[in-house]
Amino acid sequence: MTDIAPILAGDVRAAARLMRDLDDRRPDALAALKALFPHTGRAYIVGITGNPGAGKSTVVDALIAHYRAAGDRVGVVAVDPTSPFSGGAILGDRIRMQRHALDPGVFIRSLATRGYLGGLSRSTFDVASVLDAMGYQRVLIETVGVGQDEVDVMRAAHTTVVVTVPGLGDDIQALKAGLLEVADVLVVNKADREGADRAERDLMQMLDLRTGERDGSNAARSDVTIVRTIATRGTAEGSGITDLAAAIEAHRARAWTGEGATARAKARAVAQLTELVRALLADRAARALAARGGLAEIAGDIVARRRDPWSIAEELLASM
Numbered sequence: 001m002t003d004i005a006p007i008l009a010g011d012v013r014a015a016a017r018l019m020r021d022l023d024d025r026r027p028d029a030l031a032a033l034k035a036l037f038p039h040t041g042r043a044y045i046v047g048i049t050g051n052p053g054a055g056k057s058t059v060v061d062a063l064i065a066h067y068r069a070a071g072d073r074v075g076v077v078a079v080d081p082t083s084p085f086s087g088g089a090i091l092g093d094r095i096r097m098q099r100h101a102l103d104p105g106v107f108i109r110s111l112a113t114r115g116y117l118g119g120l121s122r123s124t125f126d127v128a129s130v131l132d133a134m135g136y137q138r139v140l141i142e143t144v145g146v147g148q149d150e151v152d153v154m155r156a157a158h159t160t161v162v163v164t165v166p167g168l169g170d171d172i173q174a175l176k177a178g179l180l181e182v183a184d185v186l187v188v189n190k191a192d193r194e195g196a197d198r199a200e201r202d203l204m205q206m207l208d209l210r211t212g213e214r215d216g217s218n219a220a221r222s223d224v225t226i227v228r229t230i231a232t233r234g235t236a237e238g239s240g241i242t243d244l245a246a247a248i249e250a251h252r253a254r255a256w257t258g259e260g261a262t263a264r265a266k267a268r269a270v271a272q273l274t275e276l277v278r279a280l281l282a283d284r285a286a287r288a289l290a291a292r293g294g295l296a297e298i299a300g301d302i303v304a305r306r307r308d309p310w311s312i313a314e315e316l317l318a319s320m
């Protein structure tokens, strides 16, 4: 049985061990999560996503510095460092945030997508919960925004920040599909480059469209803030990181205090629960399949028309 006392006391080695055990899906790790749950709910979780190379890690690095200067302890979950779009970025992430690595007030955990098979958002929730229980006031989740997986991951966050850059052109249309839908704060990073004005205008236009589509009105966007940053300047004057932090706080005040907060909290719990049930069922199905020699074995029966796939699926479910 994992002793949770060291984790509650903020012991990083105990936490790292628990996170590894969670990766391995060890039952005692799950028991630890259950025991930690009453001690969670205090951290403010911010998701940072956006195009590959947009500067997400640099923004995270600058936010860490900002929050540390304010006296908050910061936990980071870096998801998808093995993305085909950013192959090998795990090293880059590490180096970029390296200056914080020796700071006992900062804990950085990388989650590789490989092997998670759709359970990525479950793992993100789990790690964020551990960081929360350890007493980090701020938890930052970085993920490359390319697919539904990443959109799901963002459901763990209280505030979602989508990072874009000037000169994306048509790529911005790709953003529109999924990520823009979940954005609470939009960042035009690399504002030291040409085209920041244009990028901001394009984003505003898309937000107007989005608002119109959602409620059929022409109401002006009211719920998304656009911030310009030059993340490479860290927290220095003119980097925009203070503005970004302020936009995050403004969203926090709008969304997580007052009337809508309970409904939002419930929606977040529903998302977490849905993911968890899905992941547990997938684990169980994988075991049931393995017990029958795997999909390839069964597929032969289907191809030869010896068995039909519906009966096999029903049988599998019944045996789970």
Ligand SMILES: Nc1nc2c(ncn2[C@@H]2O[C@H](COP(=O)(O)OP(=O)(O)OP(=O)(O)O)[C@@H](O)[C@H]2O)c(=O)[nH]1
Pocket: 051, 052, 053, 054, 055, 056, 057, 058, 059, 085, 086, 089, 092, 096, 144, 189, 190, 191, 192, 193, 229, 230, 231, 232, 233
């Ligand atoms: N000019 C300029 N370059 C920047 C800025 N922010 C980040 N960069 C550079 O952009 C490159 C990518 O930055 P990262 O922070 O690694 O971007 P990322 O979005 O985390 O990248 P992936 O995780 O690989 O998708 C690096 O070379 C940064 O130094 C900025 O504000 N201005």
Ligand SMILES: [Mg+2]
Pocket: 056, 057, 058, 089, 093, 142
């Ligand atoms: Mg990165």
